[in-house]
Amino acid sequence: MEKYKSIKNQILLIKRDLDRLFDAAELFHGLAEPAFSQWRRTCNAVEEQMSEDVVRVAVVGAIKSGKSSFINALLGADYLKRGAGVVTSIVTRIRGGDDLRATLSFKAWDEVNADIEQALVLFPSSVWDAERSGFDIRRTSDRQALADALNSVGGDWLIRNGRRNENGVLLAAYLEGYSRIADLIDPETAVEVFKGKDFQRHQEFVGSDYLAVYLQDVLLGIKARLLEDDVELADCQGSDSPNPLHLAMIQDYLLVTHFIIYVISSRTGLRQADIRFLTMIKKMGIMGNMIFLINTDFSEHESLPDLEALIERTRRDLSIIKPEPAVFTFSALYHLLRSTDMQLNERDRLRVGQWEAETELVSFAEKQRRRFNAFFGQHLADQRYRLLLGNHLERIAVVASGLLHWVSIHQELLTSDADGVRKLLSGIKRHQKKIIHLQAMVKTTLEGALQSVRGDLKSETDRFFDDRSGGILGDVIDFIRHYEVSYSAYQEHIASAGFNHCLYLVYQDFKQALDAYMTETVNPRVVNFIRERELQIRRHLESTVEPFDEMGRGSLKSYDHGIGELNIPAGSSSEEKFQIPEAEIIRQRSGLILPAAQMSLRYSARIKTEVIVNYGMFSVVRLARKIFKSKSAHEDQEVVQALRRSVKRIKREMEKTMRASFLDYRENIKFQYILRLLDAFSGNIYQSLQERFQSYDADLSKLSELAAGSHDEKQRVYEALREMKAGGNDVEARITALKNEMSASVDG
Numbered sequence: 001m002e003k004y005k006s007i008k009n010q011i012l013l014i015k016r017d018l019d020r021l022f023d024a025a026e027l028f029h030g031l032a033e034p035a036f037s038q039w040r041r042t043c044n045a046v047e048e049q050m051s052e053d054v055v056r057v058a059v060v061g062a063i064k065s066g067k068s069s070f071i072n073a074l075l076g077a078d079y080l081k082r083g084a085g086v087v088t089s090i091v092t093r094i095r096g097g098d099d100l101r102a103t104l105s106f107k108a109w110d111e112v113n114a115d116i117e118q119a120l121v122l123f124p125s126s127v128w129d130a131e132r133s134g135f136d137i138r139r140t141s142d143r144q145a146l147a148d149a150l151n152s153v154g155g156d157w158l159i160r161n162g163r164r165n166e167n168g169v170l171l172a173a174y175l176e177g178y179s180r181i182a183d184l185i186d187p188e189t190a191v192e193v194f195k196g197k198d199f200q201r202h203q204e205f206v207g208s209d210y211l212a213v214y215l216q217d218v219l220l221g222i223k224a225r226l227l228e229d230d231v232e233l234a235d236c237q238g239s240d241s242p243n244p245l246h247l248a249m250i251q252d253y254l255l256v257t258h259f260i261i262y263v264i265s266s267r268t269g270l271r272q273a274d275i276r277f278l279t280m281i282k283k284m285g286i287m288g289n290m291i292f293l294i295n296t297d298f299s300e301h302e303s304l305p306d307l308e309a310l311i312e313r314t315r316r317d318l319s320i321i322k323p324e325p326a327v328f329t330f331s332a333l334y335h336l337l338r339s340t341d342m343q344l345n346e347r348d349r350l351r352v353g354q355w356e357a358e359t360e361l362v363s364f365a366e367k368q369r370r371r372f373n374a375f376f377g378q379h380l381a382d383q384r385y386r387l388l389l390g391n392h393l394e395r396i397a398v399v400a401s402g403l404l405h406w407v408s409i410h411q412e413l414l415t416s417d418a419d420g421v422r423k424l425l426s427g428i429k430r431h432q433k434k435i436i437h438l439q440a441m442v443k444t445t446l447e448g449a450l451q452s453v454r455g456d457l458k459s460e461t462d463r464f465f466d467d468r469s470g471g472i473l474g475d476v477i478d479f480i481r482h483y484e485v486s487y488s489a490y491q492e493h494i495a496s497a498g499f500n501h502c503l504y505l506v507y508q509d510f511k512q513a514l515d516a517y518m519t520e521t522v523n524p525r526v527v528n529f530i531r532e533r534e535l536q537i538r539r540h541l542e543s544t545v546e547p548f549d550e551m552g553r554g555s556l557k558s559y560d561h562g563i564g565e566l567n568i569p570a571g572s573s574s575e576e577k578f579q580i581p582e583a584e585i586i587r588q589r590s591g592l593i594l595p596a597a598q599m600s601l602r603y604s605a606r607i608k609t610e611v612i613v614n615y616g617m618f619s620v621v622r623l624a625r626k627i628f629k630s631k632s633a634h635e636d637q638e639v640v641q642a643l644r645r646s647v648k649r650i651k652r653e654m655e656k657t658m659r660a661s662f663l664d665y666r667e668n669i670k671f672q673y674i675l676r677l678l679d680a681f682s683g684n685i686y687q688s689l690q691e692r693f694q695s696y697d698a699d700l701s702k703l704s705e706l707a708a709g710s711h712d713e714k715q716r717v718y719e720a721l722r723e724m725k726a727g728g729n730d731v732e733a734r735i736t737a738l739k740n741e742m743s744a745s746v747d748g
Helices: 002-026 034-052 067-075 109-119 140-152 166-181 196-206 244-254 272-284 304-321 332-339 346-356 359-414 418-464 472-482 487-497 499-564 583-590 605-627 635-696 700-707 711-747
Strands: 055-061 092-096 101-106 191-195 215-222 231-235 259-265 290-295 326-330
Touching: 002 034, 002 359, 002 711, 034 359, 034 635, 055 067, 055 244, 055 359, 067 231, 067 259, 067 290, 067 332, 101 196, 109 166, 140 166, 191 196, 196 215, 244 272, 244 499, 259 272, 259 359, 272 304, 272 499, 290 304, 290 332, 290 359, 304 326, 304 359, 326 332, 326 359, 332 346, 332 359, 346 359, 359 418, 359 583, 359 635, 359 711, 418 499, 418 635, 472 499, 472 635, 487 499, 487 635, 499 583, 499 635, 583 635
Parallel strands: 055 231, 055 259, 092 215, 259 290, 290 326
Antiparallel strands: 092 231, 101 191, 101 215
C-alpha cells in the first residue's frame, strides 16, 4: 500500500513540475503556443482522473457467513453492524476518509410506493380494495387501510413454505418504519449524514428491517490503513437471500467490481446456495479476481485435522467452478476481537480465552491470515497499478517527451545562422505535412470503422434480445408459457382461505420463480453478452489502428531522423507501440454504467384488472347458488377452472410486460452503453494519438519570429530553454524510474 501511494504521489509531483515548466516557458515572448494548452489539458485530466478512479472490492457470501466481521477485522474496529437484517439488500460501501462519516441515501417516495404497490398485486385481504391504485404511504388513510388489510389476513399467509412471506415482511416494515423515516426523506436530497461521535447511529438503520427497507445506499468514510481514497470495500448482503431482486442488486455492484472476496462459514461449509451463486458469477464472466475465505468458528472444530478435512472438501468443490481457487482459512471474529481497542464484554473475553486455549487451531489460522494479507495486498496493488496508474504514467511520459522535443527545436533554432534557420524550418514543415496527412487518415479510418462496427453491434444486440428461438426474450417467454402450476397443491388453501387468497399465493409463487429465472439465468447471460461486445469493440479498433500505428511510428522515426540531421535530438514517442486501454478503464474514465440488472417486474395494473374480472364472474355464480341454497357437485372443479383461467390471464399479461421491459432494456443497453462505449473507445484512441503527435506540430510562424529577434532576446530565451531542458530531463528520468518500479512491483 505504501509503495503504491508513493508512486501515485510521485506521478502527481511530476505533473505539477511539468505545469511549472509550462509556466516558465510562457513568461518568455514567443514560447507560448497551442501545444502547451493541449499538454496542460492532458496533465489536468490525469490529475482529475487519479482523484476519481476507484478500485472496488466486493465481500460476498451467504447470510451469517461473517462478511461484516471480516470487513471489521480488516479495518481494525467494529464499524459495520454485524448480523444486520435481511429484508432488504443494501450494499454498504466503505471508503477512506479523514474522519468517521456515514452517508445514508434513502429511496424516493415514488420508489417506496412502487415497492408497496408491487407487493399488493392480488393481495388477498377481504378488507383491501383490490382495484384501488395510486397508493401513497404519506396519506394516513392509505397507511391505515394497509394496516387493516395486514391484520385481517391469516397466519398461513404470513408463513409460506416454512418462512415468513417476503411481501408481508416488506409491507409491515414499511408501515412500522414510516414514523421514524418520514421527516428524513426530502424530495430533493433524501440524505442523512452521521459524523464523528454520531457515526455509530448508522447501525440503527442497517440493522433494523423496518428502517433498512427505506435505504437506497450506504457509504461509510473510515480512516484505516487499508483504505485509501481510491479503494472501496463493499459489504454485500447475503447471496442466499430468498428475494431474487436482492440478488439482482448484488449483481449490479459486481458489474463494477474489480476484486471479489467470497466468505464461507466453517459451520456450514459450501452449501447449495453458494454453488448456485458462484455458478451465476462464472456465467457473468467475472470470476477472474476472486479469492475465498473459510471463516472459521473455532468452537465448531474438535481439532486441526477436522478443520483441514473441511478445507480440502471445500477446495475440491470450488475447483469444479474455478480451477485452482485461492482459499484461505482464519477466524474473522477472533482477529477482530484481538485487534480492536474496544472494551470486550465478559462474554467476548471468555470466548477469546476459550479459543486461545486451542493453540494448534489458532496458530494455523493466524498463519493463514498473514498469507491472506500478503496475497490480497499484492493483488490489490496489481489492480491499482494496472487500472489507476499505468495509463496515467504513459500519458505523462508522452507530454514530457513532447516538451523536451519542443525545447530541442527551439534551442537549435536560436543557435543557427540565417541559412540554418531556413533549412530547419523547411525540414520541419516537410515532415509536418506527413504527420498531418497521417492524422487525417487515422481520423477518416476510425470514423469508417465506427460506422461498420456500429451496425454490427446493433444487429447483434437485436438478435440477442430477439423473441424467437435462441433469443433471450424468446427463452423468457418460453419460461412463462411452460411454467406449471400444481393446482392440487393449492386446493387446501382454496378450502380454508378462499379463492382470492389462493390466487395471491399462485401469483406470488409464479413471480418468485420468474424473478429467480431472471437473476440466475437471464442476467448472467446479458452480462456475458455485454462483456463479449466490450472485447469485440476493443479488438476491432485494435486491428483498425494497428497498421496506422506502424505507419505513424514509421513517420515519426522518419521525422526524428530528418531533424536528427539538423542536430535536434529525437523524441521517444516513435519507440512506443500504441496500446488501447482495456474496457474497464474506458468505462471508468467515461463514467459509463450498465443499465441495472434489476429488471424489476413492475407488473401492470392490467394483471389485477384481468384477474378481477374473471374472479368477479366466478363470484356472481357462487352468490346465485348461495341465494338459492344449491351446491354444485362440481364446485371444487369449477374453482380450479377459475384458477386456471386466472393463471392464463396472468401469464398473458406477464408476457406483455416482459416484452415491453425487454424492448426498453435492449434499447438502453444498445444506445446508452454499448454504442457509447464504442464512441468512448474511439475518442480515447484519437485523443491519445493526437497527444502523441502534438510535439511534432510546432507553430512555424512563431519560430520565424523568434529567429528574427535580437541577439539579447535570443540569448535570454536560450537560457530559459536550457533550464527547461534540465527540468525536462529530470522529469523523464523520474518517469523511467517509476515505470521500472511499477514493473518490479507487479512482477514481484
